Amino acid sequence: MGILPKDLEAKLKGKRVVKPLPDEPKYKVKVAVVSGKGGVGKSTIATGLAVALKDKGYKVALMDADVYGPNVPTLLGVTNQHPEVRNEKMIPIDANGIKLMSVGFLLEQSDTPLLWRGPLVHKLLEDFIGKVEWGEGDFLIIDTPPGTGDAHLSLTKLLKLSGVIVVTTPQTLALEDVAKTIRAYSRFGVNILGLVINESYVTCPRCGERIPLSDESSVEFFSRQYGLPILIELPLIRELTVMGGKGKFAELPEGLIDPFKELSKYVEELLKEENQE
Ligand SMILES: Nc1ncnc2c1ncn2[C@@H]1O[C@H](COP(=O)(O)OP(=O)(O)OP(=O)(O)O)[C@@H](O)[C@H]1O
Numbered sequence: 699m700g701i702l703p704k705d706l707e708a709k710l711k712g713k714r715v716v717k718p719l720p721d722e723p724k725y726k727v728k729v730a731v732v733s734g735k736g737g738v739g740k741s742t743i744a745t746g747l748a749v750a751l752k753d754k755g756y757k758v759a760l761m762d763a764d765v766y767g768p769n770v771p772t773l774l775g776v777t778n779q780h781p782e783v784r785n786e787k788m789i790p791i792d793a794n795g796i797k798l799m800s801v802g803f804l805l806e807q808s809d810t811p812l813l814w815r816g817p818l819v820h821k822l823l824e825d826f827i828g829k830v831e832w833g834e835g836d837f838l839i840i841d842t843p844p845g846t847g848d849a850h851l852s853l854t855k856l857l858k859l860s861g862v863i864v865v866t867t868p869q870t871l872a873l874e875d876v877a878k879t880i881r882a883y884s885r886f887g888v889n890i891l892g893l894v895i896n897e898s899y900v901t902c903p904r905c906g907e908r909i910p911l912s913d914e915s916s917v918e919f920f921s922r923q924y925g926l927p928i929l930i931e932l933p934l935i936r937e938l939t940v941m942g943g944k945g946k947f948a949e950l951p952e953g954l955i956d957p958f959k960e961l962s963k964y965v966e967e968l969l970k971e972e973n974q975e
């Protein structure tokens with residue numbers, strides 16, 4: 699197939715596809731960021747959340763499980779890195795104090811097409827879980843591909859998730875797709891923490907007025923219909939796109955990092971619960 703380094707490729711061959719939970723990364727809280735819809739800000743939210751938690755002093759790892767479009771290395775400015783392999787385990791890349799693993803690190807070129815079939819996605823994620831030297835820590839945040847396909851099925855089989863955060867934009871068509879994700883994760887029996895409404899509004903640069911980008915009542919209705927709280931609403935902010943494109947997400951200034959800090963409170967609650975047990 700020629701995508702993975704040769705030694706890894708050899709290891710992937712001929713392996714059993716379904717196997718019981720391998721050694722899980724030793725992180726107290728494991729949260730995946732999901733959405734039925736593409737391009738709604740999953741990678742932005744997952745990365746911003748990881749950075750906010752790291753800034754608060756927690757030990758954080760970030761698994762970029764988007765096996766088709768791994769964008770996290772770009773957001774954190776760590777493209778063109780290749781993890782070392784020691785004792786048959788890959789060493790995650792240190793991205794400003796966050797341990798990061800991504801399919802992006804295994805590609806020879808950034809535009810290599812990723813045409814994985816289901817069993818290979820499963821095997822790859824199995825290796826991302828069991829064959830990466832994750833060490834120990836507080837939070838493992840997982841970025842996922844859009845939809846509820848193979849990667850999601852595998853992740854929920856392979857990891858005991860503490861919960862998922864569902865990201866959506868406020869348009870009816872986005873909500874329609876996201877509803878399917880909510881249904882799927884309920885069926886998987888995973889704790890759904892709530893909704894992030896991304897690119898929900900813009901703030902007028904002159905008068906500070908909030909200008910909604912959709913019919914806000916649909917979002918409220920949706921939240922009630924599925925019994926899921928709105929954790930945060932994030933406006934459309936040009937600087938966020940710019941900082942992400944320049945790989946400067948670990949350096950988000952006050953103001954830009956604030957919504958992610960707000961979101962981090964919800965996963966900190968999970969840590970408290972975990973520590974009480
Ligand atoms: N609140 C926001 N304000 C401005 N730009 C944003 C915001 N959220 C996300 N973006 C930008 O929108 C684009 C898509 O975001 P992102 O890649 O995080 O979405 P995604 O759901 O992970 O996409 P995919 O489904 O392709 O993985 C990116 O360029 C990102 O920088």
Ligand SMILES: [Mg+2]
Nearest residue numbers: 740741764769
């Ligand atoms: Mg993404």
